[in-house]
Amino acid sequence: MAETIRTAGPAAPRARTGRFVGVLLLAIPLAGLILLRSRPALDSKIEHDPAHFWIVLAAAVLSAITAYGTGSAAARRGDVRVMYLSLTFLSASGFLALHALATPHVLLPAASAGFNISTPVGIIIGSAFAVASVVEVPPERNAQALRTARILRLGLLLLMVVWAALSLWRLPPFDEGIGPERASGALLVAAIVGTGLYLGAAVFYFRLWSRRGGLLPAAMTAALVLLAEALVAVTVAPNWFLSWWEWHLLLLAAFVLVAWGAQQSWHEERFAGLYEEATVAGRRVMSILFADLKGFTSYSESHTPAEVTQMLNEYFNVAIPAVAKRHGGQVDRIIGDALMVTFNRIGDQDDHARRAALAGLELQAETGRIAAQHPGWPRFRVGINTGEVLVSVLGGEGGRTHTVIGDAVNVASRIEGQAPVGGVAVTADTLALLPDAVTEPLGPLELKGKDEPVEAHVLLALSR
Structure with missing residues (x-):
């Protein structure tokens, strides 16, 4: 993919200054934590159950919303990176919600160990998904990687349900006490590793932001740094002290940042700034189907807009499920008919x-x-072609789309214009992949923009 070369100029010093200020701002929470722990007199105890419940619940809800948004975008575009980011937020959301239940005298009379340690566990698990998101997956392994990520999502949801059940009914290993006040033992080691994973992932997204720009990669970078700092605070802060409250606020700030960054992005392809290179501009062999109505213009001239709309809706109500739901196609666009x-x-x-x-x-x-x-009513013509295309994000803020570009797309569109009314025309490239096709030759067609005629056939049926 061609990338914009950034040259040093008047904007370069401002960019460096902005990044330096960003680093300083992100370091403030860690500096505050060090100050509080080194000056015990400043680290006063503040115990307020409702405040704790609502802070944790707000963070969980924001994380859940982000998990849903990123997960939907990942599934729609087949982007492994964004899918793993959705698992990062899902892990944090579920375990934070469990931790909210640990708030005494709010929903339960007393906390259990499982509810108490759920936050560090969820954030640590999320760190593994965050670092997995930085691995660029080759296009040929993309489908398998997506299936793996979906299996991991099911496993994560099952783990949350089991964790909640064990914690609620105080079953082993959560049958005694309320758990450690701070991370220790294996949990401490995991927290240290998780901190490193978050920082490593933050470096990747910082570099992504440096290459592509955009608000969302910058927000993701900051959020991952805040999550790393939250894990540091989890390991050293005693319950209900200011330093303990800090990691709750850091988590909330992290999810607010990402949610705000997503909200500020243009709603079409909102998470495009985080997509893998193959999603932003990658090549893939695909089959493209075009369909439109022969005689639509003349029909529109002699009928009211309401009648034209009714006709199109009736057609599309059966056409779109036929191509999308039953055969797995993705509707790239609908323009008029x-x-x-x-x-x-x-x-x-x-x-x-x-x-x-x-x-x-x-x-x-x-x-x-x-x-x-x-x-x-006019009837559809359909044209199909197969070939290599470029899958790309086009446009910018105010108008952006994820589409496919290439000669194979143009040929599919031109072939559709030559198809018989009510028929399906396919090119020789598509027909070569249909050994059981029953066809009639349409002949070599002179297509606009093509130097040589293109062989096409009318598809009558598939014999099996």
Whole structure:
């Protein structure tokens, strides 16, 4: 991927100054913690159960919202990095919610060890996911990595449920006491390792921010540093003292930062600043399906906008499930009567040509049934082509999209324009991947922008 070369100029000193100020601001909590622990007289005890409950619960809710947002974006775009970040926030959210239950006299009469130590456990587990997110996954391993991440998510949710049950009913190993006041033993070692993992991940996202810019990578960098500092505070701060309150506030600040950074980003492809390089601009062999209505313009001229809208909605209500839900295509865009659908967008559909072909045939069957009930309605034409494309994020704040670009896309669009009404046209590249296809030759077609004719066929059926 071509990257913008940043040259030193008038903005460079300001950028360096901004980064220096950022580092100083992030160091303040750690400096405050050192001051409090070195001056016991300053580290006064403040015990306020409701404040503790609401701070922890607010952090858990913000983390849950971020986990949901990043998880949805990761699943939609097939981005492993963002999927692991979603697990970082999910781990923190679930265990923080359990820790909120440890607040005495709020929901339970007394805390248990399981609820008390759930926060450091959740943050430590999250550190492993955070450092996993920095590993760039090769495109050929992307689908398997996504499946692994989904399995880990199920395992994490199961662990939270089991942890909650053991803590609530005070079953071993949480059957005695309220747990250690500070991290010790194996938990201390894990906290130290987790701190290092968060700082390592923060360095990666700082470099990502330096390359790409944008608010979200900067917010993620700061949040990871705050999580590292929170783990330091967990290991040294006694319960209910100012230094203990500090790590609760650090967690809240970390999740506020990321949630704010996401909110400030343009809502389309909100998490694009964190995507892997292959998601931002990677190459992949895909099958592209285009469909539009023959005679749509003349129909629109002779009917009211309400009638045109009704017609399109009835068609799309059956066309989109046919291509997306039943055959796994991703709707890239709908422009008026035109529909563009991609197959193998995230690299998990080896049979993408067959899926596209089946989707095209079913789209025509479903919309043909609707057309039979409404004589005079225009009919769809469908064109399918297979080839290498560039998967890319295009645009900026105010208008951004994740789409595919390349000659294979253009050919699919041109072939659709040559397809028979109610039929599906496929190129020779697509047909080569459909050994059981029943077709009729459409002949060599002269397509706009192509020097040589393109062979195309009308797909009638797939024999198995």
